[in-house]
Amino acid sequence: MDRVLAIDVAKHVGKTVHTQGWLHKKRLLGGLTFIVLRDRSGLVQIVLHEENEVKKLHNLQNGTVLSVRGEVVKEERAPGGSEIHHAKIEVTVPVTETPPIEIDKPISHDSENLDTLFDNRPLTLRNLREQAIFKVQAKVMEAFRAYLKQNEFTEMNSPKLLAEPTEGGAEVFKLDYFGKTATLAQSAQFYKQIMVGVFERVYEMNPTYRAEPSATTRHMTEYITIDVEMGFTDFEELLNFTGGALLNTVGAVQKDCVEELKAWDESGVVLPKEAEKIPRITIDEIHEAFHKAGKGDFTKEDDLAPAEERWVCEWAKDKHGSEAVFVTGWSAKSKTFKFYHQANEKNPEIADRADLLFRGVEIATISMREHRLEQLVKQLKAMGGDPDHPGYVPLLSAYRYGMPPHGGFGWGLERTVERLLNLNNVKEATLFPRDINRLTP
């Protein structure tokens, strides 16, 4: 008999079905034994009427793998509106040890419980609310790829093993590479720019490494960046394209992950219907308004404070019906300006750069890249970089043989999922998170 998934059991009322899965829950009620079986599609309730069948589960724990045959009966109180009666059970794999965590109840995400949550990942991920997080993550990746394909982007794979660090040497992981030193990629930045010279529009969803020496709620040592780069574009088009990626992704999640959002009491993201309507505000405007509101003085800072990021997202939601906002007006004269960024043509004090904030957190950094070799080298040298450094040579050679105006963004996958579900820590949206204190499981 073919296996029927839990989600499809209700389609077979009056018939005998065969289901397979994990024992998720067991309880006695009115002299009957009820069990809940979990499979990849969800849960199904099963009633054991016969003593002999109940006996098979004696001393067996949740997680026991079962093969169950029985008759489907309509039952409005059961999940899915039906349950299986007069079930015959076969124990495929018995579990005899009591699991240290009850996975049929929500597992606390309080910060003091996170280590327990992560230490027991092989078990805690079986909880349906935990699963919901990673179903949303998979949907975000799928929706992003669909959007990029529709816009004629080519997927690429760049190496994570690099020769020598260029920027940000302090936060680079180093490894022994046959007696030489290799480093782990902090970004695919140079590679995606090189590939603009090949395919114009490229993307990569790739692990990114940062030897971040502190454990925060926003940072990990390994995470997934959605790296996107496009040629023959301008800042205006780039921002709208980025906004479109957010609208498309959120739309796909809201459409296809109804149960998953419900599991986290998420009632719906507030966003405008068109990417062009996502509000934009400059960093100086934020500093000023924040200061005026008596919340703190960051007017001398080149970057936003986390409190300002939260505040401006509230502002955007209230004033513009958008939980996303583009922060523009970044200085081209400060440390936030990287050598490959492009200054605005009319106002060279300001970079053609924006951060996309979503629900209080920066989820993407967008910028036009300087596409003229001479100006790029000038900017590199001004920041103390050496154009002959082997780490820069490939990028510069792509420029030497013609690079069009181009720009792109790096987008944090885990941060996006964390915000979509209103979690508190980016690690909660990571299957097996890594930080200074955690290399396992």
Add this chain to the structure above:
Amino acid sequence: MDRVLAIDVAKHVGKTVHTQGWLHKKRLLGGLTFIVLRDRSGLVQIVLHEENEVKKLHNLQNGTVLSVRGEVVKEERAPGGSEIHHAKIEVTVPVTETPPIEIDKPISHDSENLDTLFDNRPLTLRNLREQAIFKVQAKVMEAFRAYLKQNEFTEMNSPKLLAEPTEGGAEVFKLDYFGKTATLAQSAQFYKQIMVGVFERVYEMNPTYRAEPSATTRHMTEYITIDVEMGFTDFEELLNFTGGALLNTVGAVQKDCVEELKAWDESGVVLPKEAEKIPRITIDEIHEAFHKAGKGDFTKEDDLAPAEERWVCEWAKDKHGSEAVFVTGWSAKSKTFKFYHQANEKNPEIADRADLLFRGVEIATISMREHRLEQLVKQLKAMGGDPDHPGYVPLLSAYRYGMPPHGGFGWGLERTVERLLNLNNVKEATLFPRDINRLTP
């Protein structure tokens, strides 16, 4: 005026269009200057009639970024069946240095030229025949994902930074992790098995690291593995599912990459129409037939020799109309049997394992995994492994709380593309290859 891509120019005969791209080629013919412009869609030929326009290209090299406006004229001898006449040129980004490689001609893939090919990747990838390789690679990824989605697999992301090596310690990259030692993942094996306990069916296309101390045509230190794992399956279903992945992938490439296959003189993969018809042969049968044919005696070996792999693929093509073949009958008592492999129930001398060979090369290794904790620990100990080693603890805890019968495969992305296009070296199918001698560009 909106930009028109090269591929769409022919749709605008009689009209004025605006194109953007790279100067790909320039030549004088019958007093006229012909240029070929490259963009992400392909090539378009442009005729410059006016001296003033020709002058703009004086001293400029291929790669120069151009913006071109002109009238589309039907011209059967031009690529795409039309060309642009009376063009007005705007030089967006001039290139003045002569490129060291002519990218409008096929670049040699002879082994003595590979270093030149790779050293100059930012330039050589702009060659259309090189681009074809990576368009096929992107298509293989897309087709694989579509097949896995259709079969209800969930995409996952596992960490590449691990605590301590378990198997194959010699070929592991080690790095300093805040004063401790971390290693780079040699496979997602344990993580995908853990995730079977969560989603039943999971996959990941992920970078894989192997400190391979020799430069061969089949190995790199960093490559992409398509890792797939499914629960509630058996060996027969698993093999057919794997065969289906190959048929689906090859089908998608043959349908959508016609020009790319032509660029490499690839005339079509020979495969049966159904996965069930992909031939199977045991390793002993191959050893014997190979020996009988007077080609060499490997009858005492537990693994196949490369010459045998080529030979059996020829055999499968001739006898069964299939350039793919499953090699079964691997010993459960030799070094090729890993502790997580499952021995055949009826014949415990043999593993429920197969290699998928395609055009002479192993592209995937498939196996059922031992799903019973007790037997797994027994096999681990028999191979000298310590179940309390921190590298094994998470996997074993997934087993402790219930793992169904499951199996999966690891599939080499670059090898598949290399074979689809009849290249000679897996590095040719890698954008920026890494081996013992190469960490750049």
